[in-house]
Amino acid sequence: MFNVERSGNEVRKLSYKDDKCLGCGICTDVCPTSSLRLGPTVPIARGLIEMDLVSCNADSCVLCGLCSVACPFDALSLTIDGEEIKQMANYPKWDVESKVCEGDCIYCGRCYNVCPRDAIIFERTLPDRQALVRGEIEINQDECIYCSFCADLCPAEAITVNNIPTSSVDKLNNSIEVDTSKCVYCGVCKRVCPQNAIKEVCSTCMLQDQIEVPEVTGDTYILDESCVNCTWCANICPVDAITVTKPFDGSLEVIENEEEEKICKGDACHACQDVCPCNAVTIVDNKAVTDLEFCNLCGACVTACPQNIRVVSRTAMKLDNINSDSWNEILKTLLVGK
Amino acid sequence: MAVKIDSDKCGHIENCPVQGLCIKLCEQGAIIEEDGDVKIVPENCDDCDLCIQNCPNQAISKA
Numbered sequence: 001m002f003n004v005e006r007s008g009n010e011v012r013k014l015s016y017k018d019d020k021c022l023g024c025g026i027c028t029d030v031c032p033t034s035s036l037r038l039g040p041t042v043p044i045a046r047g048l049i050e051m052d053l054v055s056c057n058a059d060s061c062v063l064c065g066l067c068s069v070a071c072p073f074d075a076l077s078l079t080i081d082g083e084e085i086k087q088m089a090n091y092p093k094w095d096v097e098s099k100v101c102e103g104d105c106i107y108c109g110r111c112y113n114v115c116p117r118d119a120i121i122f123e124r125t126l127p128d129r130q131a132l133v134r135g136e137i138e139i140n141q142d143e144c145i146y147c148s149f150c151a152d153l154c155p156a157e158a159i160t161v162n163n164i165p166t167s168s169v170d171k172l173n174n175s176i177e178v179d180t181s182k183c184v185y186c187g188v189c190k191r192v193c194p195q196n197a198i199k200e201v202c203s204t205c206m207l208q209d210q211i212e213v214p215e216v217t218g219d220t221y222i223l224d225e226s227c228v229n230c231t232w233c234a235n236i237c238p239v240d241a242i243t244v245t246k247p248f249d250g251s252l253e254v255i256e257n258e259e260e261e262k263i264c265k266g267d268a269c270h271a272c273q274d275v276c277p278c279n280a281v282t283i284v285d286n287k288a289v290t291d292l293e294f295c296n297l298c299g300a301c302v303t304a305c306p307q308n309i310r311v312v313s314r315t316a317m318k319l320d321n322i323n324s325d326s327w328n329e330i331l332k333t334l335l336v337g338k
Numbered sequence: 339m340a341v342k343i344d345s346d347k348c349g350h351i352e353n354c355p356v357q358g359l360c361i362k363l364c365e366q367g368a369i370i371e372e373d374g375d376v377k378i379v380p381e382n383c384d385d386c387d388l389c390i391q392n393c394p395n396q397a398i399s400k401a
Contacts, residue, residue, distance in 0.1 A: 268384035
């Protein structure tokens with residue numbers, strides 16, 4: 001994290017948040033004064049070096065804010081007299097969004113588990129198991145020998161047996177209890193009981209029309225500050241409740257050159273896989289394979305590849321409201337890719 | 339083909355900003371520590387060039 005601040009007619013402050021940075025190098029590509037520098041992304045991704053992905057030469061930075069506008073992941077922000085330029089009417093804005101339609105979500109939680117950035121907040125309340133079943137269970141204490149077969153086998157862990165004397169005074173003080181809030185009337189206890197001491201009747205099937213299944217409630221929410229618009233969540237959602245807008249359209253290719261020995265070294269290297277924020281790269285048969293479905297075309301892997309054989313081509317971007325010709329000139333270079 | 343290390347530029351672990359980053363990066367065992375210095379094991383090198391790209395002293399190049 002760094003801040004560059006200067007006061008003149010106005011107070012300008014550039015802030016960088018490393019936890020939002022993907023190490024894609026877009027900011028360093030667009031900086032008109034070459035003040036931003038991308039650090040060693042692979043050693044950082046592997047945890048070998050602890051440092052920020054991007055650093056800034058405060059002496060040469062002119063605090064123009066172009067980097068903050070170009071960053072699709074909101075890792076940089078420039079404020080003028082305390083106001084963020086991305087909130088100002090004349091400055092460019094990214095039209096990217098990932099959101100969950102609450103009405104459609106069934107709270108399966110698969111998006112939460114698959115998100116490579118832990119950007120999803122998810123919680124749900126399931127109905128009590130007891131509300132879904134009907135039945136009766138009774139244990140005849142006179143017949144019970146406290147062998148604990150039933151308790152050990154009960155899949156719901158609903159039976160508690162005390163069969164060890166706590167003192168010589170109450171050595172016959174055994175007990176067996178069924179927690180009916182846990183029992184699902186499966187009948188395993190009854191079948192295993194050597195004394196036929198358990199009576200159990202399950203009427204769940206018989207009464208199924210009368211048993212109302214309570215609704216699962218919950219909350220699923222995507223944190224803008226952590227989301228990288230990779231679309232894993234939208235892709236895995238079984239009810240299409242999630243929509244994601246990616247910052248770029250385009251493609252990413254691996255162009256090998258056997259003559260110059262520029263070829264993917266797969267498992268030996270896997271630099272691209274390590275830096276990919278989207279979990280879009282897999283090594284298959286000793287070659288890096290990128291699933292474009294999940295790639296956000298940030299280009300972090302392009303910079304990380306020591307063979308320099310990865311090429312990202314961006315054909316469109318969701319950055320609108322570019323009013324300055326000179327900024328437009330620079331920002332449109334993002335489309336050519338690298 | 340492997341790689342070679344320019345001894346003048348190399349930080350020799352002790353003076354390397356990351357105490358032997360190349361050794362830590364190479365998962366092929368082609369760059370190892372021996373007697374407190376960096377040693378290349380050419381037969382293990384897969385020519386991935388990760389070490390060349392990431393050496394903070396630019397001391398590594400193609401052999």
